[in-house]
Amino acid sequence: MVGGWWSPAVGLSGIGLVAALEVERTDAGREIFFNVQQPWAVYVFMATLVGLLVYGFGRHAGLWLLGKPTPGLRLHPRHRVRNAMRLGLGQEKLRRDPYAGVMHWCIFSSIVVLTFVTAQVALDADLSIHFLQGNYYLFFSFYGDLFGVIGLIGVGMALNRRYFDSYRRLRWDERLEDHLVLWGLALILLSGFAVEALRIGATELAEHESWARWSFASYGIAKLVEVFEFRDGQLLGAHTWAWWTHVVIAFGWLGLVVFTKLDHLFFAPANAYLLRTDAPGRLTTIENIEEREIFGVGQVQDFTWKQLFELDACVRCGRCTSVCPANLAGQPLSPMHLIQDLKAHLANVGPELQRVGHAGGDQRAVATVAMVGEVIKDETLWACRTCGACVQECPVMIEHVPTIVDMRRYLVMDEARVPATAQAALENMEVRGHPWRGTALTRDSWMEGLEDVPMFDGSQEYLYWVGCSGALVERNLPITRSVFKLLREAGASFGVLGQEETCNGDPARRLGNEYLYQILAQQLVETFKAKNVQRVITNCPHCFNTFKNEYPQFDGRFEVFHHTEFLARALGEGRLRPQHRVDSSVTYHDSCYLGRLNDVYDAPRQILEFLPGAAVQEMARSRSRGLCCGAGGGNMWQEEVGERRVNHVRAEEAVGTGAESVVSNCPFCIQMFEDGIPAIQPEEEGRMRAFDIAELLDQAVFGRNGSGAGGGESVR
Amino acid sequence: MHLVVCAKQIPDPETPPAAFRIDSAKNEVIPAQGIAPVLSPYDAQAAEAALRIKEQSGDGKVTVISLGKESAQAAIKQVLAMGADEGVLLSADEFQGGDSYTTAHALAAAVKKLGDVDAVFCGRQAADWDMGQVGVGIAEELGWPSAIIAKDVKADGGSFVVQRVLADGFETVKMAGPAVITVSNELGDPRYPKLQQIMQAARKTVTTWTPGDLGLQPGEIGAAGARLKLEKLFQPPAGGDVQIMEGDTPADQAKALARALRDAKII
Numbered sequence A: 001m002v003g004g005w006w007s008p009a010v011g012l013s014g015i016g017l018v019a020a021l022e023v024e025r026t027d028a029g030r031e032i033f034f035n036v037q038q039p040w041a042v043y044v045f046m047a048t049l050v051g052l053l054v055y056g057f058g059r060h061a062g063l064w065l066l067g068k069p070t071p072g073l074r075l076h077p078r079h080r081v082r083n084a085m086r087l088g089l090g091q092e093k094l095r096r097d098p099y100a101g102v103m104h105w106c107i108f109s110s111i112v113v114l115t116f117v118t119a120q121v122a123l124d125a126d127l128s129i130h131f132l133q134g135n136y137y138l139f140f141s142f143y144g145d146l147f148g149v150i151g152l153i154g155v156g157m158a159l160n161r162r163y164f165d166s167y168r169r170l171r172w173d174e175r176l177e178d179h180l181v182l183w184g185l186a187l188i189l190l191s192g193f194a195v196e197a198l199r200i201g202a203t204e205l206a207e208h209e210s211w212a213r214w215s216f217a218s219y220g221i222a223k224l225v226e227v228f229e230f231r232d233g234q235l236l237g238a239h240t241w242a243w244w245t246h247v248v249i250a251f252g253w254l255g256l257v258v259f260t261k262l263d264h265l266f267f268a269p270a271n272a273y274l275l276r277t278d279a280p281g282r283l284t285t286i287e288n289i290e291e292r293e294i295f296g297v298g299q300v301q302d303f304t305w306k307q308l309f310e311l312d313a314c315v316r317c318g319r320c321t322s323v324c325p326a327n328l329a330g331q332p333l334s335p336m337h338l339i340q341d342l343k344a345h346l347a348n349v350g351p352e353l354q355r356v357g358h359a360g361g362d363q364r365a366v367a368t369v370a371m372v373g374e375v376i377k378d379e380t381l382w383a384c385r386t387c388g389a390c391v392q393e394c395p396v397m398i399e400h401v402p403t404i405v406d407m408r409r410y411l412v413m414d415e416a417r418v419p420a421t422a423q424a425a426l427e428n429m430e431v432r433g434h435p436w437r438g439t440a441l442t443r444d445s446w447m448e449g450l451e452d453v454p455m456f457d458g459s460q461e462y463l464y465w466v467g468c469s470g471a472l473v474e475r476n477l478p479i480t481r482s483v484f485k486l487l488r489e490a491g492a493s494f495g496v497l498g499q500e501e502t503c504n505g506d507p508a509r510r511l512g513n514e515y516l517y518q519i520l521a522q523q524l525v526e527t528f529k530a531k532n533v534q535r536v537i538t539n540c541p542h543c544f545n546t547f548k549n550e551y552p553q554f555d556g557r558f559e560v561f562h563h564t565e566f567l568a569r570a571l572g573e574g575r576l577r578p579q580h581r582v583d584s585s586v587t588y589h590d591s592c593y594l595g596r597l598n599d600v601y602d603a604p605r606q607i608l609e610f611l612p613g614a615a616v617q618e619m620a621r622s623r624s625r626g627l628c629c630g631a632g633g634g635n636m637w638q639e640e641v642g643e644r645r646v647n648h649v650r651a652e653e654a655v656g657t658g659a660e661s662v663v664s665n666c667p668f669c670i671q672m673f674e675d676g677i678p679a680i681q682p683e684e685e686g687r688m689r690a691f692d693i694a695e696l697l698d699q700a701v702f703g704r705n706g707s708g709a710g711g712g713e714s715v716r
Numbered sequence B: 001m002h003l004v005v006c007a008k009q010i011p012d013p014e015t016p017p018a019a020f021r022i023d024s025a026k027n028e029v030i031p032a033q034g035i036a037p038v039l040s041p042y043d044a045q046a047a048e049a050a051l052r053i054k055e056q057s058g059d060g061k062v063t064v065i066s067l068g069k070e071s072a073q074a075a076i077k078q079v080l081a082m083g084a085d086e087g088v089l090l091s092a093d094e095f096q097g098g099d100s101y102t103t104a105h106a107l108a109a110a111v112k113k114l115g116d117v118d119a120v121f122c123g124r125q126a127a128d129w130d131m132g133q134v135g136v137g138i139a140e141e142l143g144w145p146s147a148i149i150a151k152d153v154k155a156d157g158g159s160f161v162v163q164r165v166l167a168d169g170f171e172t173v174k175m176a177g178p179a180v181i182t183v184s185n186e187l188g189d190p191r192y193p194k195l196q197q198i199m200q201a202a203r204k205t206v207t208t209w210t211p212g213d214l215g216l217q218p219g220e221i222g223a224a225g226a227r228l229k230l231e232k233l234f235q236p237p238a239g240g241d242v243q244i245m246e247g248d249t250p251a252d253q254a255k256a257l258a259r260a261l262r263d264a265k266i267i
């Protein structure tokens, strides 16, 4: 929280304050524009700066306003203010990289406090309310110096990272401004100390050394300078020079706010306020889709203004790209470059669009390069897993995923440019109600050998939703059976839909076919309502996310549980008793749609703790930093383009733990591991195995041969 | 240029084996529950070939014709969404129960009624019965030249240059229009329709023609006109008989296998 960040600063200042109050009342103070002629020039600078800010931000705003209205911004103002405080001022995300967190806090707090210091000087001088006197003056001198030093520490850390560290992400898109901003800041702070030290040397040192000590750093420098025994005149001359240098650089630097990434000073907290307040796993609905002419985002003006606004907030820190699974696998997607390319494109075509817009012309006809296809390549958009890792890391709260999906929507619905395999999946959903082209299984196949599978008829408490992958992909049938047996063993009142299940539309939505998604979703919401479904247990985190977060958009409100949530609770309540040892070292893979996008990290780990004999070995990337298996965002149905495949990267990480099995909670993850592990471990002997957590629990409860009370099929 | 695409709606060829049933008493396929019929995949490729020519020529028109039940509207709409301009459904009880001959006869009558047609595109065969007769049948009825199993078709003035797939290579033929061309899967994936087109297609009305509209007599079409009689329709019983060849070494096992095969008069 904000407090966490400020406590060191507040603490240190507090000590200073107490100390200042402890000393006798004093008549300490100083003349403000001491030794400086024409101080009015400062006000000319000030006016220029304000003018520049107004002009610069005005231009930005003009570009943002090319966008469409942003729905939902009026909702949840309190939540938004909290976001602005926590994520904006409190910089919560920055701390995910602790070095950068400390560094940025030092710089940020120093700028804020020193601006406050300078403002007080200005007030004192101009309004002739002389409050920089007495004890407060001493305290003021103290914290001014303190935050100067803090600022220098931060700048030092930043210089180190930019020039000496082997840190790569900062160099992915390094520009002149990055150096200017940093050195500018260093010079402001150093010249600030020079001014203060020279002033002290010329005045206080001789007359009131006890006051001077409060400006502890400057005092130290002054003492050093004293050694050289300059004449007063020389000190005064140097002071004047240092003062003007300080002022000119400071204003110059502030001017950079308009032209460089420094604008994040304003844009980051603002973007935190604008950040969505609903579930991160939810995509926006295209309202009245039948009446629209353009369905996705093909040109900049099709974005919402918030989407355009956040392009300006990006500071090119590279965090998003450094965690992007596609990028890690050498595939043609870097979320940072995507945002920067869009930003450059907006600057490029924006003015002409504005002109045409004002003249009442047709903005679509403004001939420019194609944003989707040329500026942002098709393969870039297709490579995204919608895993949300970029959004999770972005310190200025940019939401890449909706922006990427909006452009996919354009590709699919407006341009019909779809990779062949994805097209096959989409057509299959349309024609056959599931994405698994060519499956030889039916939605009943998993029930073979199980007795009395109850059909859901509205009288049971839960609907057990098997899902297309749970029913129609060979590898997943044992998972479906395990969950079924465990639900029964736990005494749950539940039923299944069998042949009446149809795809809930999630792959269509992720692949950009919102129209197909809406048709499938509306149908299923109707079915659920007709059957009086209230609570749903799903096998698959994608179904889970869709029912939980997206169906309310279609007035389908159900209580939704992933099987891990239900099973963890049943274990906790003693309704499932694992008696058989599973003796195995396992590593747990967080699926993106259960973990990062829905915050379910603990339930699966609780289940693992209940497994007798299972030793859990976490991967370096886990929980909110978990790496996608590669299948998300419809990539299950696409050929991957690039150096490596994402599932190979992740399988390598899993194998690297030395565990015997990798455990997950998602049929797609399991398939990706089954496919990826042999590429990393070509030898079949001792090869890592991939399981759904329910399969392991099944072994623990019923034994390896499924001999427990639930009976039925054995687990393979 | 006016191009016609013949499209057939068939039971889903991807119906899982477990869901595929036959009523042997009636000699009929029982429609699988919950599995909707689809446009025969080769016909989608035929549509793709026609649409490419329409685009190439700049001012073409594509009409899609289907002979079938009312449900075949869906197949027609699908081709309309891909970019065809008009749809015609030949539907009436009298059309039911026909064979390749009566189908070709009825479709040819429809092409004649349309009048100004430059080429007819069919799939190389329908993916249900896999007969591959209707395309050439239409050509015969109309007295037009035909080229079958095409992987590429280009219009060249009033002629068509067709690349055909042979058993051991390709062959390029040029024939004067009007002509009939049957298209194979080697042509490439049919296009994915834009949403705008899907919606326009949904709003289009499909014309229905009955035998009367085509000037066909009841005896010429449907079961009455069919020249092919279906004797028996059945599902071969699934399963097998496995015999494991004993032997200490692979060589012994191979010998045992050879002996068994000779005993069975296979080698």
Ligand code: SF4
Binding pocket: A320, A323, A324, A325, A326, A327, A333, A334, A335, A383, A384, A385, A386, A387, A388, A389, A390, A391, A400, A401
């Ligand atoms: S959502 Fe995941 S795959 Fe897509 S850009 Fe972000 S990090 Fe990369």
Ligand code: SF4
Binding pocket: A313, A314, A315, A316, A317, A318, A319, A320, A321, A335, A336, A339, A393, A394, A395, A396, A397, A398
């Ligand atoms: S989008 Fe966010 S995380 Fe990515 S480079 Fe820009 S500021 Fe950094």
